[in-house]
Amino acid sequence: MSSRLSQVESASDGPGINQLVPFGQIAGLDATSAPLAGVLRLDNLDDKSFIVVRRQLEKDALQLVTIGKDLSFRMSDHVSEYAFRDFSFAGNEFQLKNIKPRQDILLKDEGLADQIKVTE
Numbered sequence: 001m002s003s004r005l006s007q008v009e010s011a012s013d014g015p016g017i018n019q020l021v022p023f024g025q026i027a028g029l030d031a032t033s034a035p036l037a038g039v040l041r042l043d044n045l046d047d048k049s050f051i052v053v054r055r056q057l058e059k060d061a062l063q064l065v066t067i068g069k070d071l072s073f074r075m076s077d078h079v080s081e082y083a084f085r086d087f088s089f090a091g092n093e094f095q096l097k098n099i100k101p102r103q104d105i106l107l108k109d110e111g112l113a114d115q116i117k118v119t120e
Helices: 002-012 093-109
Strands: 039-044 049-056 061-068
Touching: 061 093
Parallel strands: none
Antiparallel strands: 039 049, 049 061
16 A cells, blocks of 8 residues: 555656646556546555456446456457357468467456357
């Protein structure tokens, strides 16, 4: 906690809190981006995830969900071509190395491990 306080103290001496920051620049404390549409409360769950109370805008219902800090979105919030039945990662080394592992983590973390595709 004291290191966080010292970060606030040192940031208050620079631009962003008491001084103007040029348009388009970010100054002050290091920020962690997170999808905040409909978010009412956000807190750290652990080193890997936020816990979020958000309003599901389409249904005007409250949800309690986790959102990973590294990718900052939930797979189930999006329509993804990777989830289409006919999509295959086979033969695309970039997607096999970079996209599929992250998608598999998101699906597993959201309790959707049964949707993880086996690589041909």
